[in-house]
Amino acid sequence: MKVVLVAVNSKYIHSNLAVKYLKAYTSDMDYECTNMEFSINDREERVVEEIIGEKPDMVGFSCYIWNIEFIKKVATLVKLINPSIEVFYGGPETSFNPEEFLTNNVGEYVLEGEGEETYREFIEEKLKGNNNDEKENYAEIKGLFTKIQGKIQYGGKRPLMDMNKIVFPYDEADDLSNKIVYYEASRGCPFNCKYCLSSTTHGVRFLDINRVLKELQFFIDKKVKLVKFVDRTFNCNKKFANTIWQYLVNNGGESCFHFEVSADLFSKDSLEILKQAPKGMFQFEVGVQTTNNVILNNINRNIKFATIKEKxxxxxxxxxxxxxxxxxxxxxxEDFDSFRKSFNEVYEISPEELQLGFLKLLKGSQMREESEKWGMVYSPYPPYEILRTKDISYDELQVLKKIEHMVDKYLNSGKFYKILEFFKRSDRFEDSFEFYLELSKFYDAKGYFKRNISNVDYYSIFVEFNRFINAGDEELLLDIIRYEYFCFNNTKWVPDFLRLDLEKEEERNLKEKVMEEYNLRNINKISIFKFKYDIKEFIENAEIHKRDNYIVFFIDGRKEKLFIRESK
Known part of the structure; x- marks a missing residue:
């Protein structure tokens, strides 16, 4: 018997932990199991072709809000091509109302909730030789919904499993380069946020700490670039979190580790450990959601923004x-003005990244049950995003969508910090929110939202915008743009609007000085650029001094820069 487990990720660099768990949990059983991972950007026809090419007896799909419509089409096509292939589904998008899902879609089975033990028992029954017309034994499996002659049978609720029974889903043969590697040290969440499905499962379960450390060492030895913990609130157990952080500080190597944390739970002990970490080893995702304490109370988040801000x-x-x-x-x-206040208060904390999400009323969430109370109108199609509420209109949400695009491109990319700082200093804007609002209006007026923007355009637009709002200081702005462009792009080609030519003798003298000082032999490894303002003073101290200076960029394994204050 051959089973193909299919994951359709939101991006190529992502991977799916669920299908890896199912395969690993049944790796000792006498059947063939293949994992196939795609992205929603793949063509449905290609995905179907590759699945059919595996000649499976069964195909299982891992279903989420971002891929469910894609998967339904793929499953339908698979069944049309070969009706003898059985189809089953799992994941949060099919676990809320499996009976309705099976009734309205092709396929024979849905695995509800945690799938490892349900899947193993399911495969055990399959291996006993039951054929498609004799599914009564499957109907006794807890956590499994089975379609039998058009009727749905359910084996009953399955208790949550012992976390330590989970089989580590990676091995030495896996190519983990250029992928975000997902890892889970705990399941569940101690909080009860109304918009989140984690609140429907009470309690938190943890892997044995020694096992966790051993498995993390596997990633370190493999030199995995980014390990993303999927734990809903990683630091809800202080001792558990601190032990892991201390181990990584001592042994973490070159890998980076991403955690979803609750800021209010950080203790002095945690901070003492974390301050030892090399820069770039840890990334923290902090769910603020709103700084309005009344709204926090409305969604069952029993925390005040002041506490989050402090930590x-x-x-x-x-x-x-x-x-x-x-x-x-x-x-x-929460209305538009309240959200604006939240944006400004969070922005002033100076996070490296600020994500503006939009409420999604997930199946089974308490928020969906309360939607009428709050006048919420949401899309009936995945991902069930809010369209309007009694407090915020559709038009206002569209304004925030455009601001979100500006924040994601310019703040979250990390390539425009100093340009953003230039505009932040301007008295042209009442607050940070207004800057992004005006920038989004400028994009709209110029039609930039409706066409592809080149990498160079993302920089040159700031010059246009500065003129559009009549903010002045264009020479300084050009120097700052020049600096950030050179830091993140090929320095061998300079866009015309950033070009500031050096005299040949001036350039030669500077290059000879740098080559001698750094013992360089290849002059082509050096790029020198002139600035009208002391860019080093602005970058490091936010001070503005107009005087000729230079930056030398040279390549020696990695891009480096050298500031030179020397007039011709």
Missing amino acids: VLELNELDNIKQHLDLIAGLPG
């Missing part, structure tokens, strides 16, 4: 951990 600022002081903060638009009771 985030303490982490900022360590200056070695990248922080990603989240806000959600469309929360119950």
Whole structure:
């Protein structure tokens, strides 16, 4: 018997932990199991062709809000091509109302909730030789919904499993390069946020700590670039989290580790450990959602923004951990002005990344059950995103969508920090929100939202925008753009609007000086650029001094830069 487990990820660099778990949990059984991973950007026809090419007896799909429509089409095509292939589904998008899903879609089975033990028992029954017309034994399997002659049978609720029974889903043969590697040290969440499905499962279960450390060492030895913990609130158990962080500080090597954390749970012990970490080793994702304490109460988040802010600022002081903060638009009771206030208060904390999300009313969530109370109108199609509420209109949400695009491109990319700082200093804007609002309006007026923007355009647009708002200081802005462009792009080609030519003798003298000082032999490895303002002073101290200076970029394994204050 051959089973193909199919994952359709939102991006190529992502991977699916669920299908890996199912395969690993049944690796000792006498059947053939293949994992196939695609992205929603793949053509449906190609995905179907590859699945059919495996000649499976059964195909299982891992279903989420971002891929369910794609999967339904693929499953339908698979069944049309070969009706003898059985189809089963699992994942959060099919676990809320499996009976309805099976009734309205092709396929024979749905695995509800945690799938490892249900899947193993299911495969055991399959291997006993039951054929498609004799499914009564499958109907006794807890957590399994089975379609028998058009009727749905259910084996009953399956208790949550012992976390330590999970089989580590990676091995030495896996190519983990250029992928985000997902890892799970705990399941469940101690909180009860109304918009989240984690709140429907009470309690938190943890893997044995020694096992976790051993498995993390596997990633370290493999030199995995990024390990993303999928634990809903990683630091809800202080001792557990601190032990892992201390181990990684001592042994983490070159890998980076990403955690979803609750800022209010950081203790002095945690901060003492974290301050030892090399810069770039840890990334923290902090769910703020809103700074309005009334709204926080509306969604069952029993925490005040002041507490979150205090801890985030303490982490900022360590200056070695990248922080990603989240806000959600469309929360119950929150209007446009309240969201604007939340944006400004979070932006002032200076996170490296700020994500503006939009409320999604997930199947089975308490928020969906309360939608009428808050006047919530949401899309009936995945991902069930909010369209309007009694407090915020559709038009206002569209304004926030455009701001979200600006924030994601310009703040979250990490390539425009100093340009953003230039505009932040301007008295042209009442607050940070207004800057992104005006920038988004400028994009709209110029039609930039409706066409592809080149990499160079993302920089040159700031010059246009600066003229559009009549902010002045264009020479300084050009120097700052020049600096950030050269830091993140090929320095061998300079866009015309950034070109500031050097005299040949001036350039030659500088290059000879640099080559002698750094013992370089290849002059082609050096690029020298002239600035009208002391760019080093602005970058490091935010001070503005107009005087000729230079930056030398040279390649020696990695891009480096050398500041030179020397007039001709």
